Amino acid sequence: MMANSRPEPTTPSQFVHRRAGHVMVAYQGRLYVWGGYMELPHFESYTLSTPSKSMYHKSDEIWVYDPLLDTWTSKSGNGFVPQQLSGSCAAVHGDHMYLFGGWTSIQSDLMENNLNYLWRLHLPTLTWELLKPEGTQPYPCDKAACWVHKNRFYVFGGFGPSTSLLQMKNPDFNFVPDNIYHSGWIDQLVYYDIESNRWVWPSTWGPKPSPRAAHAADVTGDKVYIFGGRFQDVRMNDLHCLDLTNWTWSGNLTDGSLQEAPEGRSWHTFNFVSKNKAVIYGGFNTTQEVLKDVWLLDVSLGKWEQVNVDRTGKVLWHTSAATAPGEVVYYGGIRNNLLDVSKPKDHAEDMVVLRFSPPTLQRLVIETCCRYSKVLHRHWHRIPRTLQQILEVRLNNSINSS
Structure with a gap:
């Protein structure tokens, strides 16, 4: 007997909002979402030999979200379009998004899944x-972390196949195989030099982080901070900093701390919201629980603080990006245990916005006018025409979606 947890997706909004393993970047105030996959309704009684039903999102499709208009628009990519992928990593430099690695559903003798x-x-x-x-x-790997600093696109860590070791020439990383799959965790640190079109493996000093996957990283100034991730059977809560000017690792900044700190996790997000403060949201812990907690890290003080936010829910393998100073947008992911093959997966279909500094006056005006549109609509002609157009679009969207 087939038990559907929800109807098969039939509308564009259902397709775009059921997404995990995707990438999302901010560019000129808009969010660009690409790739990933969608879980579909399936049998509730499962065995390991019957994989869950899922489908990859179209690789020639890019969804663009405009936060001012509160609209999603489907765009078609052109040129040398990538394969359908999940678990890739992406970052923006100038007018370009760089996309590395990932897992493809295409299998052949010439290409591995990673x-x-x-x-x-x-x-x-x-x-x-x-x-x-x-x-x-x-x-080759998926679930790596990446970032951009100056004219370089960096990649750290990941999970990939052991057979690729035979093809690597003098690899400067450690590989720890998994006990179940023919893959393993790696601690590679490599960057793409955008100006010279070359991969570079820098030498570093100090205690390098252990191999890991599904970790998160972000840059502030000339330093990158890396938090958590899975290594073997443990999902870690270690925090590492790499100085990108002298190539020195800090060692575990969480080690020996007497203060409260986030529990270990993978499939979480980590974003700087100011020069010295970064925020962590959600993820998956060692006991396979989906997390909903939000933590604020002050790197200048080396101090963690848990933030109480009512509108956040449990989520893993979601994405995040900053569209405005002090504001982080979270999108997509899974709300229940991704590794439990006996139950359908519940997608996180709502967008979550966390603000750690006041919004601009423009945003305040738009949101207030929308919230009280029934009362204020007759006065909209008094505000600038560009704002009127934004408000009309948002009002029409709310009417169409109700």
Whole structure:
């Protein structure tokens, strides 16, 4: 007997909002969402030999969200479009989004499921390009962390196949195999030099973080901070900092701390909301519980603080991006145990916005006018025409969705 947890998706909004393993970046005040997959209704009684039903999102489709208009728009990518992927990582430099690695559902004798390709998407024209840098490529993997600093696109860690070790030339990383799958965790640190079109493996000093996957990283100034991730059977809560000017690792900044700190997790997000403060949200802990907690880290003081936010829910493998100073937008992911094959997966379909500083006056005006549109609508003609157009679009959207 088939038990459907919800109807099969039939509308564009259902397709875009049921998404995990995707990437999302901010560019010129808008959010760009690409890739990932969607869980579908399936049998509730499962065995390991009957995989869950899922489908990959179209790789030539890019969804753009405008926070001022509160609208989603489907755009078509062109050029050398990547395969359908999940677990890739992406970051923006200038007018381009760089996309690395991931897991593809395509299997062949010539290609493993994990990739080490590097794509570049020109965001103004949505044109894809497959780059072919010189130098030793990174290890094929998914669930790596990436960031941009100056004219370099960095990749750290990941989970990938052991057979690729035979193809690597003088790899400068540690590989720890998994006991179940023919893959393992890695601690690779490599960057793509945008100006010279070359992969570079920098030498570092200090205690390097252990191999890991599904961790999170973000840059502030000339330093990158890396938090958590899974290594073997443990989901960690260690915090590491790499100085990108002298290539020195800090060691575990959580080690030996007497203060309260987030529990270990993977599939979480980590974003700087100011020069010295970063926020962590959600994830998956070692006992396979989905988390909903929000933590604020002050790197100048080395202090964690848990933040009470009512509108956050349990979520893992979601994405995050900052569209305005002090504001982080969270999107997509799964709300229940992704590893439990006996139960249907519940997608997180709502967008969550957390603010750690006051919004702009423009945002305040727009949100207030929308909230009290029934009372204020007759006065909209008094505000600038550009704001009137934004308010009309948002009002029409709310009417159509009700």
